[in-house]
Amino acid sequence: MESKFKLIENPAEHISDIKDYIFRIISNWKWFLFTIPIALAIAYYFNISTQKIYGLSTTIVVKEKQNPLFSSGTNIAFNWGGVSDKVESIRKTLISRTHNEKVVNELQFYIDYFKEGRFRKEDVYGKTPFEIKLQPNQYQLLNTLIKIDFIDDKNFTLSVEFRKDINYKLLNYKDETYKEFNFDKQNFSKTFSVGEYINLPFLKAEITVKNKLNTIKNSTYYIQLNSINAATKKYQNIRAKGLTGTSLVEISLTGPNKNRIVDFLNKTVEVLAKDELEQKTNYAYSTKEFIDAQFKNTSDSLKLIEDNIGKFKQQNAIYDLSAQGVEIFSQTTGLDKIQKKLIDRIEYFENLETYIKANSNYIKIPAPAIINIEDVSIASMVGKLTELSIKKEKLAKEVTSNHPSLKLLNEEIETARNVLLENISSLKNATNVSLINSKKRLNTYNYQLNKLPKKEQKLLNFQRKYTLTESNYVFLMQKRYEADIAIAATVSDISVLDSAKDTGQGYILPRKSFNYMIALLLGIILPLFVIIAKEVLDSKIYMVEDIERISPIPILGVVGKNEAENNLAVFLRPKSTVAESFRALRSNIQFLFGRELKDKSKTIIVTSSVSGEGKTFVSINLATVFALGGKKQY
Structure with missing residues (x-):
């Protein structure tokens, strides 16, 4: 079973x-x-x-623009670095706090303009018919809404709601100093005229109307002044992405005000281009200053020698050299120039060595070409050291002093510095040997010079000095001219491919x-x-299928609700559905147990978990239906 x-x-x-x-x-x-x-x-x-968020972008071209007047064959070049990491350097600069702080300051984006909207105060920068001009070097109220109610086109009411439980701060935007401020009254309100100087304990400013054709009568706006740091943090979501395989950088920014985004993106490119150009010309200006100083000294020396020659000729009544003197002069002049070049070379090496040992910033090292030193190795090493110093200066603005990238760059600079010092020492020794040999050759002609009359010797020495100084004067004048052209022709490495513009773009959020x-x-x-x-x-049973799902015991029948007055439903209503249900139950029991229990006792137990569930009702009617079928019940 x-x-x-x-x-x-x-x-x-x-x-x-x-x-x-x-x-x-x-x-x-x-x-x-x-x-x-x-x-x-x-x-x-x-x-x-x-709040609706908009997204706009601008694309710039980053390309090292060499001055065509200073190619590899020209003496002066002001660009040491290459373009290998230029895009990455520009990208990091654009997202740096220092750069964005500069942009915020130039745009005065620490001033917020609001107008009451349906759900919040909306940023209406670029849409206001007026602007506020803060008085420089004065303390202004921070982080508090200043309400501007325009009575008519010429007058407005300025009001502020102060709370006694808050300590307010004032900020001087020029030197970024703070001071505490407490206001005696809870609310402040005062009427001013447009263009009138607002001289309040917490605000020094002037409100002017942009376009007098626009009526501003009965309109209300709000102004809030923020700290430079807080304003800069708003633009930390700026993204600068280098486009793979190109020298292009895409700069994108999101925010609730398209006018503000457009102005910020265009200004950030403008500031970047300006800084890059300034960085390039700084080296050119420092080199120009060095040349100017050398040129002035040489010019003064040349004038002094020229005056001395004139006085000497006049006092000694000697105006020309003899044939032998001319011969000696022509031979010694060339040797004098060689010797001067060697002396200048040694002097440059010594000055360069002193500068490198005494300084940690090597951006302003004068180029070797400006004193006619055309040694490729020394120029290359000076260039590398200058390039690494420029990288360090940029990186130091973006990371902390303990950053691994900065530490690695410092190690590279130290290595380049040591290699350069070693090369300077060896080149200085080699130049000293050449100078000794040059002096020996010159001494041969000086021996012949001593055989000339004393006056002619003096005149010849004056002319040698003059010729040598004049040669140096012409050289420096040429370098000065080249430096001026280099400064005038220097252009930024940044150019705009697509500027940021509001072309009706929809919001992104x-x-x-x-x-x-x-x-x-x-x-x-x-x-x-x-x-x-x-x-x-739900553990309740609603249908037969609910029982079949949880129990392996077969269901023999289903009995409906008894509508009779007592439990004798089968006997009193033999044609009812309840009676038919019990007859079907009798048939199923006979079918299930008929053969197996033919000669055995036939006992049926009716049971349930609690009382009142119908045991008596089922027993009575089941017995009745079996009795009506001819079966004996006990």
Whole structure:
């Protein structure tokens, strides 16, 4: 008998269960009709109440622009660095705090303009018919709304709501110093004229109208002044992305006000280009200053020698050299120039060595070419050291002193410095040897010079000095001319490909369609989850199938509710559905146990878990139906 009651898995039953769940879900359609409109209504409110965020971008070209007047064959070149990491350097500069702080200061983006909107105070920068001009080097009220009510086109009321439990701060934007401020009254209000100087304990400014054609009567605006740091933090989301395989950088920014985004993006490029150009010309100016100083000294020396020659000729009545003197002069002049060049070379090496040992910033090292030193190795090493110093200066603005990148760069600079010092020492020794040999050759002609008359010797020495100084004067004048052209022709490495512009772009947030889709899904999923959870957690039995799912014991019959006055439903109402149910139960019992219990005792026990569940009713009517069928009951 037990084998009959084993629970056997039936795939058809699972399909039936799924269908049953589907029908139960469909039967709760009112839940979906309730939740979906609510979810969509919430999404609608979210879409119209959330602040709209816009996104704009600008694209720049980063390219090392060498001055065409100073190619590899020219003596002066002011660009040491290459373009290998130029794009990455520009990208890091654009997102650095120092750079963005400079942009905020130039645009005065620490001033916020608001107007009362439907859900919040809206940023109306670029849309206000007026602007506020803060008095420089004066303390201004921070982080507090200043209300501006325009009575008419010429007058306005300025009001501030102060709270006694708050300590207010004033900021001087020029030197960024703060001081505490406490106001005696809780509310402040005063009427001013447009263009009138506002001289208050917490505000020193002037409000002017941009366009007199626009009426501003009965309009209300708000102004809030923020600290430089707080204003700069608003633009930390600026993104600068180098486009792969190109020298292009795309700069993008998001925010609630398109006018503000456009101005910030265009100004950040302008400031970047200006700084890059200034950095390039700084080296040129320092080199020009060095040349000017050398040129002035040489010019003064040349004038002094020229005066001395004139006086000497006049006092000694000697105006020309003899044939032998001319010969000696022509031979010694060339050697004098060689010797002067060698002396200048040694002097440059000594000055360079002293500068490198005494300083840690090597950006302003004069180029070797300016004193006619054309040694490729020394120029290359000076160039590398200068380039690394420029990189360090930029990186130091972006990272802390303990940053691994800065430490690595310092190690590279130290290595380049040591290599350069070693090369300077060896080149200085080699130049000293050449100078000694030059002096020996010159001494041969000096021996012949001593045989000339004393006056002619003196005149010849004056002319040698003059020729040598004049040669140096011409050389420096040429370098001075080249330096002036270099400064005038220097251009920034940054050029704009696409400037930021409001072309009617829509907002990027909130995403309406996406929000409606999420709302629709939630409107379906939430009630669905509740319905399924309710069905899973519900342990009540509603149908025959509920019993069949949880018990292996077969069901013999189902008896409906008794509508009779007493428990004798079968006897009193033999044609009722209840009586028919008991007859069907009798047939099933006979079918199930008839053969196996033919010669055995036939006992049926009716039981339940608690009283009142119908044991007596079932027993009486089951006995009745068996008795009516000719069976004896005991």
